Amino acid sequence: MAASDTHRAIETVFRIERVRLVGGLARMMRDVDLAEELAQDALLAALCEWPRAGVPHNPGAWLMATAKRRAIDRLRRTAMLTRKHAEIGRDLAEDGADPVAALEAALDDDVGDEVLSLIFTACHPVLSPDARAALTLRLIGGLTTEEIARAFLSSETTIAQRIVRAKKTLREAGLSYEVPRGRERAERLASVLEVIYLIFNEGYAVTAGADLTRPALCMEAQRLGRILAGLMPEEPEVFGLLALMELQASRLAARLGPDGMLLPLTEQNRARWDQLLIRRGLAALARAEALSGARGPYALQAALAACHARARRAEETDWARIAALYGVLREVMPSPVVDLNRAIAHSMAFGPEAGLALLAAIDADALRNYAPLPAARGDFLFRSGRLAEAKRAFEEAAALTRNERERAFLLKRAAACGG
Amino acid sequence: MRVMVMVKATKDSEAGAIPSAELLEAMGKYNEELISAGVLLTGDGLKPSSAGKRVAFDGPNRSIIDGPFAETRELVAGFWLWEVKDMDEAVAWVKRCPNPMPGPSEIEIRPVVDATDFGEELAPEFGERLDRLRERLPER
Secondary structure, eight states: OOHHHHHHHHHHHHHHHHHHHHHHHHHHHTOHHHHHHHHHHHHHHHHHHHHHHOOOSSHHHHHHHHHHHHHHHHHHHHOOOHHHHHHHHHHHHHTOSOHHHHHHHHHHHSHHHHHHHHHHHHTOTTSOHHHHHHHHHHHTSOOOHHHHHHHTTOOHHHHHHHHHHHHHHHHHHTOOOSOOOHHHHHHHHHHHHHHHHHHHHHHHSOOSSOOTHHHHHHHHHHHHHHHHHHHOTTOHHHHHHHHHHHHHHTTTTTSBOTTSOBOOGGGSOGGGSOHHHHHHHHHHHHHHHHTTOTTSHHHHHHHHHHHHHHOSSGGGOOHHHHHHHHHHHHHHSOOHHHHHHHHHHHHHHHOHHHHHHHHHTSOTTTTTTOTHHHHHHHHHHHHTTOHHHHHHHHHHHHHHOOOHHHHHHHHHHHHHTOO | OEEEEEEEOOHHHHTTOOOOHHHHHHHHHHHHHHHHTTOEEEEEEOOOGGGOEEEEEETTEEEEEESOOSOGGGSEEEEEEEEOSSHHHHHHHHHHSOOSSSSOOOEEEEEOOOHHHHGGGHHHHHHHHHHHHHHHSOOO
16 A cells, blocks of 8 residues: 555545544543643554554544543643642543553443543534534534634635634643533533534525535534434434434535526425435434424424425325424424414315414514514415405515515515406 | 445355344444434335235236345345435445345345436426316416
């Protein structure tokens, strides 16, 4: 193998081991920045050693042992954290003659914890949601600053500063870098799930000029969801979120028309939906429900996505079930947008009058200037044969939307009302 | 990217040999690692080709061929579907797999065709079909 191939292979092994490595080191040093630096040092050491000595049997343990040795050297040199130094020194001394073998065993024990604690740290509520997302992509996803900047349509400087500031905030907060337990765990987990879904939606949002980086964010979020599901197999909402992401991602290839415009679910070519992701999504949803998580906000949204995924043709969609699910969702996660979607589902299941009745009860103030509200009203009125009122509603919606194509569509519908 | 990872058959797998307890344990651990890394989508082991059938196509004709099939090294004994960043990552993961067979064996990695691989080829037909679909749908 040529030297460059060897280096590439080593870098790939490092990529696989990096999260575990940084997680373990962050916990030891209580500093993610330093942890990343030490991990990088370990990679450089591997690039020197492995081409000569061969890739070790357990590369993760080798990298960790190397990084820890360097960490101790550093602690010794600075001599600032004497207590921590003593602890680590004792740990290593007790491991006996072969610290690598001992670490190998230790590493196997808490692999999950090292990764989990890093995820929880990157998503810590002391950080802003944007900072959490950037740091999670950097630390867990292993994305470069440049990749993150491109994904968030932001400048590299902005993202770099965001990450530096986030690391500083974490350092100053004096965190324990442990996986939270008890009541704190639920709160912190909610923040983790929020960050992952934010990353997913950032990738799912349609932008002009199909930049491939953005679907990559969807993949990254799904991978994070799968990692989390592997590490927290008893948390229903983890599976709820994974189900939601996989079911939504199953439509990634089908959701755009040839003109690059977003197609509504009813108009998508369902043959292009990814059946493997649908099956995985349905399985994850079943798991969430089996863990008594059917009323979790993510599980409920996944259940809604599942209603569409199960229908082979748009006409087969179970709108009555969708209407019922929105009824539960509005109790769990009250929002006027949920109410609007519920009204649309009722109109599909029970007729336009049912939709109109629910619209009347929606908090219209909260949805002022929200084009989908008059657009839905226009649709219900049109289907009820109240054409003059429908026309006014469509025109109102057209005046509100900022999207050119949507405006053209709404004006076309207004024109179809005659008058 | 999505890859299919195929464990190639050997004389042992074609003979229906049951894997040793050690191998089963090592494989279980390996699968757990794949799950924890968010890599594994699905996978399964396959019965020997003696339990399989082939359907041969020639114009309008279909003929059934019963297993076992001769070219052992080309047969598949098991598969995974993985989601990885690139082929390098897939190779690195495969290298960590315990040898799936008692003797020498091979694992083959093949990238799954992505919708974008069709590029322009797919778009015109797809577009037309959508236009037809739109005509059929009531305005909404």
